[in-house]
Amino acid sequence: MENLQKQLIITGATGMVGEGVLHEAILSPYVNQILVINRKPCGVDHPKVTEYLLTDFLKPEEMREAIKGYDACLFCLGVSSVGMNAEEYKQKTYDLTLGFAHVLQEENPNMSFSYISGAGTDSTEQGRLAWARVKGKTENDLSKLGFGDYYSFRPAMIKPTPGLKNALPFYKYINWTFPILNALVPHMACTLKELGEAMLEVSIFGSAKKTIEGNDILALAKQMRMRL
Template sequence: MEILQKQLIITGATGMVGEGVLHEAIQSPFVSQILVINRKPCGVTHPKVKEYLLPDFLKPEEMRDAIKGYDACLFCLGVSSVGMKPDEYKQKTYDLTLGFAKVLHDENPNMSFSYISGAGTDSTEQGRLAWARVKGKTENDLSKLGFGDYYSFRPAMIQPTPGLKNALAFYKYINWLFPILKLFVPNSACTLQELGYAMLEASIFGSPVKTVEGKDILAFAKQMRARL
């Protein structure tokens, strides 16, 4: 039986989440080609992988010729709001993401777009936490662009994939929490492999669940494992 294969765009591969998602996409039999879009080289060489360097993600129109014909985008680029002024956080979260997505939609309107958001995101855009409002507005406006399919992923704690190089330094100090969370609050934590599997499941096979919370990430990952 012929295997369904998709061509993916992945952003953020020089960060922990993007690197982990790229790692799973490379190994997936359901992925035939990957275009990695980064500001700087990610250092990954593989027959499936092409790389396009976009020095300024606030000028995404420069990438138009490179992005034609892809089936899905896994948008894993993001910044922490810690120590960042509200206007700067909005620019690097909302403005950057929406600008990038609009260019993608212009060239590939039927593609699937998956966005890494975060647990606690405020879909009402009215809550007390500024970062949660910005993430909520980003999710809401992405969903209105008219992609063929759209998903917001909201992971909480993520356990890095062993052997990868871009895990955030503080994870080595909090990794001991992971088995405790899995035992007592299982939906509040996932492995980076599970998140990668979940994003691949949604982008390749689709789901009626569009806002993907912790429990959904685990369920999607289980579905993908069963396919492998």
Template sequence: MSKIKVIITGATGMVGEGVLHECLNHPRTESVLIINRKPYSKQHPKLKEIIHADFYDLSTIESQLSGYDACFFCLGVSSVGMSKEEYFKTTYTLTMNVAKTLSRLNPHMTFCYISGAGTDNTEKSMLHWARVKGRTENDLMTLPFRDVYAVRPGFLKATEGLSNTNPLYKYVNWIFPIGKALYPDGFCSLKELGLAMITLAIKGYPKKVIEVKNIVQLAKIPV
């Protein structure tokens, strides 16, 4: 049974670390490369790390980015308090630069982009962040990867014991079972998200925009 080699961005954030945790513990992952601006706090036999400050210019590390089967792009920022120009740069421009580089180096790669519930890929929403995320999804789909998936988690139940969990989640995780019961299409766990992305990389999926209900379905598929 073949194994996959994965690149993860954003591993020093809650979502990225949760996805990394699932990858490191999954029998179908051979190795994981994380690209961070600052060092990650843990080590693992499968794990390799590159510290790189400028995600708008990957030229100095390109030689280390070939030979990978999947990229789980978990690097992202909130639009709160940011100008429209800065949000566009850090959400669209940065993501597209990384993706274009990886598609050139790894044309057989599956690229999974962590987007968000409410993203508008018609690019007509009144919400600036939803338009920017939508444009990012749309333009990623045009790149010469094997597959591209826009993954749109909603409310995430944090994985216990990880270093970079938002402190707020310690107080709101109790809401999860209530929300899941009332609105199952809006709630999934970070564990399910990580497992779903691994499944996407190994088996693929007919839909390219992955909503919460798809995340839950994919997490249950044996790979």
């Protein structure tokens, strides 16, 4: 176990997905150190966790010393395109992520980088939906940066982890749909716990598949649970 223990960087821990992924990383016996990089404090106090406040993610150069020596990054920071113009969405999705990842790769070229994308992302960058094209370009260009390993995660509906504080408000109105989705289209929904477990699985043990769709998330999460 000691040889498999990893040092992780996690972003987005003040949001629903990042908080849930951080929760699973704290619980994991395969993780012994976590650097949380946020704009504001996430409020998590745990011996495994160190926090670095990066007030402007478009200016990641200042974090160089803090990020040295880590094995993997679980990039859970993201924004919705709803109500946002195309240029602003591109800046907060593509420019922000690539700039951050570029600095990480320069300091830790052998690290694994996992990016939370989304179901429906357009890898061709030619489709009708602007958000899907931007996500597709982000995935494609991240894969070319030269990380030791790279994964794109494409969850659809995510069921929040009970007891955590950053679940988006509308989830309380749609939670009842998850059993129906699981019965009719199992790969369309996962729990936040399963997403976190799947991200830990690829970060620690790797995966031949690099674009992780809904059914892959479920399989990887099951694989991680079998290791414990």
